[in-house]
Amino acid sequence: MPEENSALPVAEELALARLALEEGDLEHAAAHVAAALAQAPTLPEVHETLARLAAAGGGGVDLFPLDQHTFVGAAVARAHLLAAAGHPDDGLDLLAAATAYAPQVDWAGVPWVTAPELAERITPDHAARILVQVCAAVPDPVPRAGRPALAAYLTLAGNAVTVHPEHALLLGAASALARRVGEVALAVRWAARGVRAEPSKLGEVWLGYAYRSAGRTREALAALGRAVEHDPDDLAVYADIAGTLADVGRLDEALGWAERALDRDPTFDCAVHTAHRLRFLRDGDVAHLVALADFVRDHPDDTHEHGDLAECCRSRPWLGQVTPAAGPVVDALRRAAVDDHGGAGAVVRLPDPPPPSALRTVAATMPGMRVDVAGPAAREPRRPGGRVLWRYDGATPAPAVPPPSAAAADRLRQIAHPAWPHPPAAYDAAVGLATLELPDLVGLLVHPPAPPATAVGRVLAGQDPTLWVRCVQVWACLGLLHHRTDEPWADSTRRGVLLDLVWGVEDWITEAALFALVTAAWVDPAVRPEVARVVAERLADAADAARARTVPIATSLAHLALATPALDAQTRALATRLLGGGAPVPRPRNPLARLWRRLAPTRRPRP
Numbered sequence: 001m002p003e004e005n006s007a008l009p010v011a012e013e014l015a016l017a018r019l020a021l022e023e024g025d026l027e028h029a030a031a032h033v034a035a036a037l038a039q040a041p042t043l044p045e046v047h048e049t050l051a052r053l054a055a056a057g058g059g060g061v062d063l064f065p066l067d068q069h070t071f072v073g074a075a076v077a078r079a080h081l082l083a084a085a086g087h088p089d090d091g092l093d094l095l096a097a098a099t100a101y102a103p104q105v106d107w108a109g110v111p112w113v114t115a116p117e118l119a120e121r122i123t124p125d126h127a128a129r130i131l132v133q134v135c136a137a138v139p140d141p142v143p144r145a146g147r148p149a150l151a152a153y154l155t156l157a158g159n160a161v162t163v164h165p166e167h168a169l170l171l172g173a174a175s176a177l178a179r180r181v182g183e184v185a186l187a188v189r190w191a192a193r194g195v196r197a198e199p200s201k202l203g204e205v206w207l208g209y210a211y212r213s214a215g216r217t218r219e220a221l222a223a224l225g226r227a228v229e230h231d232p233d234d235l236a237v238y239a240d241i242a243g244t245l246a247d248v249g250r251l252d253e254a255l256g257w258a259e260r261a262l263d264r265d266p267t268f269d270c271a272v273h274t275a276h277r278l279r280f281l282r283d284g285d286v287a288h289l290v291a292l293a294d295f296v297r298d299h300p301d302d303t304h305e306h307g308d309l310a311e312c313c314r315s316r317p318w319l320g321q322v323t324p325a326a327g328p329v330v331d332a333l334r335r336a337a338v339d340d341h342g343g344a345g346a347v348v349r350l351p352d353p354p355p356p357s358a359l360r361t362v363a364a365t366m367p368g369m370r371v372d373v374a375g376p377a378a379r380e381p382r383r384p385g386g387r388v389l390w391r392y393d394g395a396t397p398a399p400a401v402p403p404p405s406a407a408a409a410d411r412l413r414q415i416a417h418p419a420w421p422h423p424p425a426a427y428d429a430a431v432g433l434a435t436l437e438l439p440d441l442v443g444l445l446v447h448p449p450a451p452p453a454t455a456v457g458r459v460l461a462g463q464d465p466t467l468w469v470r471c472v473q474v475w476a477c478l479g480l481l482h483h484r485t486d487e488p489w490a491d492s493t494r495r496g497v498l499l500d501l502v503w504g505v506e507d508w509i510t511e512a513a514l515f516a517l518v519t520a521a522w523v524d525p526a527v528r529p530e531v532a533r534v535v536a537e538r539l540a541d542a543a544d545a546a547r548a549r550t551v552p553i554a555t556s557l558a559h560l561a562l563a564t565p566a567l568d569a570q571t572r573a574l575a576t577r578l579l580g581g582g583a584p585v586p587r588p589r590n591p592l593a594r595l596w597r598r599l600a601p602t603r604r605p606r607p
Contacts, residue, residue, distance in 0.1 A: 009039075010036045010040045010043065010046070013035045014036050014049050017029045017030075017032035017033045017049050018049060021049075021052060021053060024056075026053065026057045027063065029056075030063035033049055033073075033077055034064065034077050035073055037050070037073040038071070038072055038073030041109070042110060047080070047110065051084075054081055059081060060077075061082060064081065075094050075097060075098055076094065076098050078091075079091040079092070080112070082094070083112050088112065088118055088121050088122060089122045089123075091112075095107050095108045095113065096130050099133075099134055099153075100133065100134075103137050103138045103146065103149065103150075105149055106149040106151070107149075108152035108156075109151065110152070113153075113155075113156055114152050116159045118156065118159065119156065119159035119160040119162065124160060124164040124169070124170040125169065127156065127157070127160040127164075128160075128169045128173040128174075130153070131170075131173035131174060132173045134153050135180060139180075140180050141180055141182060141213070150180075150181050151181075153177060157173070157174035157177055161190060166193075166198075167197070168203055169194075170194075171190045171193050171194030172191060172203050175190040175191035175206050175207070176209070178190060179210055179213050184210065184213045187210040187214075188207070188211060191203070191210040194206065195207050195223075199230075201230035201231045201234060201237070202227075204223045204224065204226045204230065205227050205240065207223040208220045208227065208240065208244070209240075212244055217244065220244055221244055221245070224240055224241045225241070227240075235261040235265060235270065236270050238260055239261060239270035239273075242254040242261075242271075242274045242275075242278065245257065246274075246277075246278055251278055251282045252282075254278050255278045258274045261274075261275075262275060272295050273295075273308040276289065276291055276292035276308065277311065277312055284562075286562060289309060289313065289319070290522060290566075293309060293422065293423075293424050293522055296309065296424075297424070309422045310425070313422040313423075314421075316563075317559035317560075317563070318515055318518070318556075318559050318560050319422065319423065320420060322419075322467065322470050322471055323555075323556045323559055324464065324466070324470075325467075325556075326552050326553075326555055327358065327552035328348055328350055328354075329358045329359070330466050330552075332346060332348045332369065333361065333362060333365070333366060333464070333466055334463070334466075336369060337365075337462065337464060337465055346369045346370070347370045347371075347372060348370070348372070350372065350373050350374065351373075351549075352373070352374075353373045354371070354373070355506060355507040355508050355552060355553065356397035356505060357446075357469060357507050358508070359396065360397060360398075361465055361466050373395060379392055379505060380505065381503055381504045381505055382504070382506060382541055385500075386499075386501075386503060387442070387500040387501065387504060388400050389401060389445060389446050389501075389504065389505070389507075389509065390446065390505060399443075399446035399447055400446075401442055401446060403443050403447040404436075404440040404441075404443035404444045404449075408437075408441075408444065409444070409449035411436060412433065412449065412472060412479070413449055413451075413452045413457075415429060415430065416471045416475040417429075417456065418456075418467055418471050423518065423519045423522040423563070424522055424523050426478060427478065427520075427522070430475060430479050430481065433475065433476075433478070433482060434483070436483075438493065441476050444473075445472075445476050445501075445509050445512070446509075448469045448473070470508055470512070473509050473511075474511075474512045474515060474516075476512070477498065477509075477513050478515075478516050478519065480497055480513075481498075481520055482494075483497075499513075499517075501513035502514050502517065502534060502538055503538070506542075506545075506551070508553065510538070510553055510557075511557065514534075514538060517531045517534060518565075521564060521565045522565060525565075529566060531564065531565070531566075532564055532565065532566045532568065532571075535560065535561050535564045535571065536561070536567065536571040538557060539557050539558065539560075539561045539578075540571070542554045542557050543578065554578055555578065555579065557575075557578075558576075558578040558579045559579070561575035562575050562576070
């Protein structure tokens with residue numbers, strides 16, 4: 001259902017519709033009414049004009065024909081006219097299709113849908129099908145802001161249940177909708193009535209989910225257990241039980257149910273996703289997530305979209321987000337970003353030099369701040385040779401490569417974001433940078449463009465100036481992964497440039513380049529041994545350097561190591577030690593937690 005690109009304000013659309021009606025031009029009148037409905041589907045004036053059009057056009061249904069590219073406003077107009085002509089079931093089908101197309105719009109909030117008599121004019125099976133169709137189109141749960149758009153369907157559900165109080169399928173579907181819109185007690189009541197009226201696997205699943213949403217875990221597990229008794233071969237219910245147990249921290253029992261499903265079918269997607277997620281939650285080993293990513297890549301035709309990989313990666317350093325920079329300069333920049341004086345007159349004294357990108361960010365965003373470094377700047381690459389990105393004027397670093405083109409800067413601004421669902425998703429998103437030339441991608445690393453004039457850009461610039469610079473560097477390096485992909489990896493330009501950057505001057509660019517290599521290992525098993533070796537060597541080098549001086553990027557490199565496929569146990573232990581000890585299962589405390597909450601989403605679908 002495509003939208004019309006150049007809609008006029010509703011009042012103008014209605015004025016033009018009335019003018020066309022007066023002139024007898026019903027087709028143009030219908031087009032303007034459809035445009036008005038698309039913008040204001042519940043406005044009484046729109047429906048009054050539609051009624052006038054129907055009276056002038058013999059019912060008006062034929063003025064809104066359906067085809068493969070029907071405009072949503074025309075479909076909704078046809079729905080109302082069908083209902084007026086005595087075919088409310090067909091009208092409901094069209095309204096549900098409009099809701100599936102744009103769930104945030106209140107397409108059904110009109111008197112004929114919420115009238116109690118509608119439930120007597122349609123069959124309970126048809127009402128159940130409409131409710132299921134609506135449920136499939138919306139998240140579970142629906143955010144509060146989206147619930148008013150579904151209120152008419154909940155009213156329809158209540159009316160239908162009143163007319164058909166023992167119809168199990170209708171009661172279950174009504175429960176599913178009530179649960180999604182936060183009416184949990186109602187969901188439990190309807191689902192329980194449905195199971196009493198006609199015990200079934202689907203009824204018990206609906207009841208189990210209603211209990212789970214109500215926080216009644218024991219009863220939820222009992223209902224889902226009865227669902228298994230109804231149909232021991234429905235492995236999706238096993239995954240539901242595993243997920244419910246995991247939600248209350250009973251990981252061993254949860255894994256037991258996932259393993260039971262896998263014993264029956266090792267390729268059953270719901271069980272595979274659930275099992276890998278639970279194994280990761282139990283021991284924090286990224287190998288489980290890499291195995292899940294491999295399964296997703298090798299099984300593109302899963303029964304439905306899963307969110308387990310994204311759920312595990314969300315808010316975790318490098319798995320789901322840019323890791324915030326560390327060090328005294330960065331802390332001072334963050335304080336200055338919310339300081340009324342913008343850091344003017346502030347002095348940061350350091351025993352060791354910060355990364356050159358940090359000093360450049362100070363110069364670009366807080367020119368009134370002074371950084372005094374006691375020791376000499378780390379100007380030499382960690383390994384000889386390679387690409388020179390910085391030159392020095394005294395202690396101040398300056399870019400040694402030309403700036404990127406304006407077009408390259410604009411392209412990156414459109415794509416760069418501090419969070420991603422998981423590393424393969426970041427790789428896929430970076431394909432939009434594939435056409436950039438190598439000098440542009442390298443230039444972006446040391447000439448970061450200004451943040452975009454978007455909500456995300458304003459948040460980044462206002463709360464942490466370093467984070468946008470790191471976003472640019474990360475996405476430029478991800479763009480390098482897509483540079484000349486026709487070249488075999490071993491001898492490719494992209495591999496050579498990224499390795500140069502990993503072993504260049506110690507900088508935020510080191511982290512960005514290493515993350516790109518780690519991402520390459522996630523998406524291509526063939527490069528995993530080499531990438532794991534590079535990560536191990538780079539982390540060992542940082543740990544050695546940290547014995548003599550501060551290494552601001554060491555913590556981030558440790559997080560990168562723990563995100564690396566096929567990493568050896570010794571390097572994993574070193575990374576864990578650098579991070580302060582214990583197994584890395586819980587999400588680490590994030591100094592920018594409030595910012596991330598403003599920037600992110602996710603959750604798995606439920607029936």
